[in-house]
Amino acid sequence: MNAIGTDDPDFLRAFLSQVANAGFQGQEPDPSGANFILSVVKSIEPRDELEAMLAAQMAAVHIATMTFARRLAHVETLPQQDGAERAFNRLARTYAVQMETLKRYRTGGEQKVTVQHVTVNDGGQAIVGTVTPGTPGGGG
Numbered sequence: 001m002n003a004i005g006t007d008d009p010d011f012l013r014a015f016l017s018q019v020a021n022a023g024f025q026g027q028e029p030d031p032s033g034a035n036f037i038l039s040v041v042k043s044i045e046p047r048d049e050l051e052a053m054l055a056a057q058m059a060a061v062h063i064a065t066m067t068f069a070r071r072l073a074h075v076e077t078l079p080q081q082d083g084a085e086r087a088f089n090r091l092a093r094t095y096a097v098q099m100e101t102l103k104r105y106r107t108g109g110e111q112k113v114t115v116q117h118v119t120v121n122d123g124g125q126a127i128v129g130t131v132t133p134g135t136p137g138g139g140g
Helices: 009-022 031-044 049-073 078-107
Strands: none
Touching (some): 009 049
């Protein structure tokens, strides 16, 4: 339970069931697919259930991406190539967005840093910070 960031047995049962279903290859269960998803989740070291679910989705998207990469390498017609390429690109972009989402979730959002160039000549003064006109020292 710690490996997937939960202490809720109900979440664990449902999560493992969903991972097992996602690991199917056609109509047959594929233990290696489910084990891969669990391995990815474990390697991400989720801190809570939301991170565990996102990690499982990331693993599933990766599996689908690699499936379409294989299909793209073995197409026989231009329409097949277009379809496989479109799906591959969408899945790859989805994975990148998932990575960014995980990063933002873990850091509490983006930080913004603004760097500005200021020249102060000899004898001059500079104010560092936000200046509001109409306040003392605000130039208004």
